Amino acid sequence: MADFTMEKGADGVAVITWDLPGKSMNVLTMQGAQELSDLIDDALADDAVKGVVITSGKDTMAGGMDLNVLQGMKQQGAEGVFEGVMTLHHLLRKIERAGMDPKTNKGGKPIAAAVPGTAMGIGLELPLACHRIFVADNPKAKLGLPEIQVGIFPGAGGTTRLVRKLGVMMAAPFLLQAKMSDPTAAKKAGIVDEVLADPVAAAKEWVLSGPAIVKPWDEKGYKMPGGAPYHPAGFQTFVGANAMINAETWGAFPAAKALLSAVYEGAQVPFDTALKIEARWFTSVIMNPSSGAMIRSLFLNKEALEKGANRPEAPDQRVKKLGVMGAGMMGAGIALVSAQAGMEVVLIDQKQEAADKGKAYTESYFDKGIKRGKATEEKKAEVLGRITATTDYDALKGCDLIIEAVFEDPGVKAEVTKNVEAVVGEDCIYASNTSTLPISDLAKASKRPEQFIGIHFFSPVEKMLLVEIIKGKETGSRAVAKALDYVRQIRKTPIVVNDARFFYANRCIIPYINEGVRMVGEGVEPALVDNAARMLGFPVGPLQLNDETSIDLGVKIAKATKAALGNAYDGGAADDVLFWLYDAGRLGRKSNAGYYDYDEKGKRLGIFEGIREKFGTRDTEQPEVDEVQDRLMFSQVLEAVRALEEGVLEDIREGDVGAILGWGFAPWSGGPFSWLDIIGADEAVKRCDRLTEKFGARFEAPKLLREMAEKGQTFYGRFGEQAKAA
Numbered sequence: 001m002a003d004f005t006m007e008k009g010a011d012g013v014a015v016i017t018w019d020l021p022g023k024s025m026n027v028l029t030m031q032g033a034q035e036l037s038d039l040i041d042d043a044l045a046d047d048a049v050k051g052v053v054i055t056s057g058k059d060t061m062a063g064g065m066d067l068n069v070l071q072g073m074k075q076q077g078a079e080g081v082f083e084g085v086m087t088l089h090h091l092l093r094k095i096e097r098a099g100m101d102p103k104t105n106k107g108g109k110p111i112a113a114a115v116p117g118t119a120m121g122i123g124l125e126l127p128l129a130c131h132r133i134f135v136a137d138n139p140k141a142k143l144g145l146p147e148i149q150v151g152i153f154p155g156a157g158g159t160t161r162l163v164r165k166l167g168v169m170m171a172a173p174f175l176l177q178a179k180m181s182d183p184t185a186a187k188k189a190g191i192v193d194e195v196l197a198d199p200v201a202a203a204k205e206w207v208l209s210g211p212a213i214v215k216p217w218d219e220k221g222y223k224m225p226g227g228a229p230y231h232p233a234g235f236q237t238f239v240g241a242n243a244m245i246n247a248e249t250w251g252a253f254p255a256a257k258a259l260l261s262a263v264y265e266g267a268q269v270p271f272d273t274a275l276k277i278e279a280r281w282f283t284s285v286i287m288n289p290s291s292g293a294m295i296r297s298l299f300l301n302k303e304a305l306e307k308g309a310n311r312p313e314a315p316d317q318r319v320k321k322l323g324v325m326g327a328g329m330m331g332a333g334i335a336l337v338s339a340q341a342g343m344e345v346v347l348i349d350q351k352q353e354a355a356d357k358g359k360a361y362t363e364s365y366f367d368k369g370i371k372r373g374k375a376t377e378e379k380k381a382e383v384l385g386r387i388t389a390t391t392d393y394d395a396l397k398g399c400d401l402i403i404e405a406v407f408e409d410p411g412v413k414a415e416v417t418k419n420v421e422a423v424v425g426e427d428c429i430y431a432s433n434t435s436t437l438p439i440s441d442l443a444k445a446s447k448r449p450e451q452f453i454g455i456h457f458f459s460p461v462e463k464m465l466l467v468e469i470i471k472g473k474e475t476g477s478r479a480v481a482k483a484l485d486y487v488r489q490i491r492k493t494p495i496v497v498n499d500a501r502f503f504y505a506n507r508c509i510i511p512y513i514n515e516g517v518r519m520v521g522e523g524v525e526p527a528l529v530d531n532a533a534r535m536l537g538f539p540v541g542p543l544q545l546n547d548e549t550s551i552d553l554g555v556k557i558a559k560a561t562k563a564a565l566g567n568a569y570d571g572g573a574a575d576d577v578l579f580w581l582y583d584a585g586r587l588g589r590k591s592n593a594g595y596y597d598y599d600e601k602g603k604r605l606g607i608f609e610g611i612r613e614k615f616g617t618r619d620t621e622q623p624e625v626d627e628v629q630d631r632l633m634f635s636q637v638l639e640a641v642r643a644l645e646e647g648v649l650e651d652i653r654e655g656d657v658g659a660i661l662g663w664g665f666a667p668w669s670g671g672p673f674s675w676l677d678i679i680g681a682d683e684a685v686k687r688c689d690r691l692t693e694k695f696g697a698r699f700e701a702p703k704l705l706r707e708m709a710e711k712g713q714t715f716y717g718r719f720g721e722q723a724k725a726a
């Protein structure tokens with residue numbers, strides 16, 4: 001069965017329908033591209049055909065390119081990628097020129113796109129090559145070019161066409177930030193032409209009306225909206241766009257740079273040459289290991305984990321009634337996202353006031369949304385109607401999942417566990433949101449430790465995409481399935497790890513922060529520390545992160561770690577800085593003072609000068625930025641490797657996806673294991689040896705990494721199959 005079929009109507013309109021057999025959404029394959037090309041040839045050659053409408057047989061246009069196609073092209077090397085991309089350019093250019101005389105622009109047949117719903121990537125690039133775009137009036141439809149999010153950029157003419165259609169400045173948010181629009185917004189932005197109930201009928205009528213079809217960029221004297229690079233206005237645009245990209249990416253994302261180069265160079269030459277330039281930059285991005293790693297982690301593996309790649313066999317465990325214990329910062333957020341997902345929520349605190357305050361969080365969340373036009377009063381009332389805020393444990397009757405988020409105190413938690421189990425049914429699964437207490441220890445308070453599990457959220461709950469599920473020693477498979485089904489209901493990404501100190505995410509984040517703080521204690525300029533991290537692609541440096549998570553929490557963790565590890569504890573220069581700030585009452589953002597100064601409104605200003613004075617950073621010879629970056633990187637990735645070695649992590653996909661979503665680990669790298677694969681185990685061990693010699697045993701290469709270096713292995717080579725089978 002074909003992906004594209006054509007029906008020639010008696011009215012002279014040939015309707016080409018894209019309808020991938022057996023799939024709920026269209027994706028473009030090379031076979032599909034060939035079919036479409038043949039149909040266009042046929043329609044253009046047939047005198048009975050006056051015009052063409054390209055539409056979809058599904059309720060959406062398409063989700064994008066089939067990623068296997070890119071993979072296939074890549075296997076043939078850079079030349080294969082370039083040629084594959086040029087094949088698509090030729091096809092879309094054929095549609096755009098539609099048989100017109102190249103010299104006079106005369107002749108040709110109108111070709112319109114009739115888009116029934118969501119159109120992403122090539123699903124929008126194909127309409128952009130048509131002469132007019134008609135879209136169904138469906139507010140749920142998403143139109144956009146999401147490529148940059150997985151480390152590539154729109155490479156089937158989307159970049160070149162959108163820039164020529166809208167101008168660089170107006171196209172920038174769609175290309176560089178993957179901004180998605182509903183049909184009305186897309187029309188307002190000038191991306192599509194008409195939004196109406198029946199796009200196919202309207203498109204047919206339009207092609208029969210004898211419309212002008214030459215694209216502006218194929219006309220003589222075409223000028224890019226906003227000006228090309230050497231136009232006075234365009235010059236400023238490019239200066240601005242360059243600055244904007246560098247401010248956002250700190251030069252760490254190869255795709256963003258390549259995209260801007262394609263736009264800049266393409267703007268100075270005729271359209272067909274610009275497409276070749278786009279193809280060349282696209283090829284360089286595809287051949288860069290970053291794009292493969294990003295696609296693997298942020299697209300393929302993220303989706304696989306969301307769909308339950310590591311879910312044990314168990315009947316449907318979707319949650320109907322959820323009990324949330326503790327209506328503080330975390331409990332309030334958990335209640336919000338769960339009620340939004342349609343669950344009935346009982347939110348319990350010690351005092352009615354506290355419970356009400358937790359529920360009020362949902363109210364203020366919706367009030368903000370309503371102000372910005374993103375929510376409605378009806379939706380707010382509906383969601384609030386699902387939350388019962390109370391102190392009465394009896395309200396928990398009938399709950400099938402409990403998530404406890406009371407104070408981080410084992411005694412308080414044990415008490416709550418016992419009291420809850422006295423009222424809920426035997427089947428109820430009990431989860432703790434603890435960030436530091438071992439799940440196996442907390443489970444001792446439970447009558448049913450096989451039904452006891454960790455569901456660890458990140459703050460703020462409604463924004464953070466990752467949820468870490470922790471299996472205690474006795475946790476059974478139904479509890480794991482329950483936690484996974486719940487996370488799926490609230491549309492977040494789960495990773496499942498085994499119980500160990502700080503689980504997975506915090507285990508890696510804490511050494512990252514500590515290494516940054518330690519450097520300051522050694523006299524390294526604080527701005528160098530945070531900027532080195534930004535240049536690696538981290539959204540915030542370790543010092544800023546410590547200000548956000550708070551200095552007192554850092555002190556608490558340092559004390560607890562010292563108590564747990566005894567003589568093996570190596571607080572060193574990091575503790576000097578941390579305790580000094582703590583004693584000075586500089587607790588981070590919450591006290592408007594930390595490593596950074598803040599104004600009275602909480603806006604972050606510069607580094608606190610007192611740190612420089614106290615730790616003599618001005619008098620200390622400063623290290624190379626590479627060395628600072630290696631210390632920051634290895635402090636995290638070695639923990640990830642140790643977590644794998646010790647069996648805390650069972651699947652490297654979870655280690656990579658969890659790191660990017662949990663703490664913003666350099667997304668361009670695809671995660672810690674992908675990063676190690678990019679530099680190679682051998683190189684990693686060499687750098688560890690250098691760091692160990694200079695800075696101490698915490699950088700010693702784990703046995704596993706050394707062994708992989710000796711055998712010339714990669715993580716995805718060695719653990720990839722196992723991960724797939726899991």
Ligand code: NAD
Nearest residue numbers: 326327328329330349350405406407408433434435457459
């Ligand atoms: P919080 O202090 O804001 O809230 C705790 C709430 O629990 C308070 O409202 C308190 O009144 C209530 N509470 C205490 N004892 C209770 C009892 N016996 N019965 C009912 N309610 C009781 O704390 P938080 O930041 O929301 O943290 C809660 C839990 O989540 C902790 O275990 C913490 O480690 C964990 N956690 C916190 C974060 C974070 O960033 N804050 C992130 C992940 C996990």
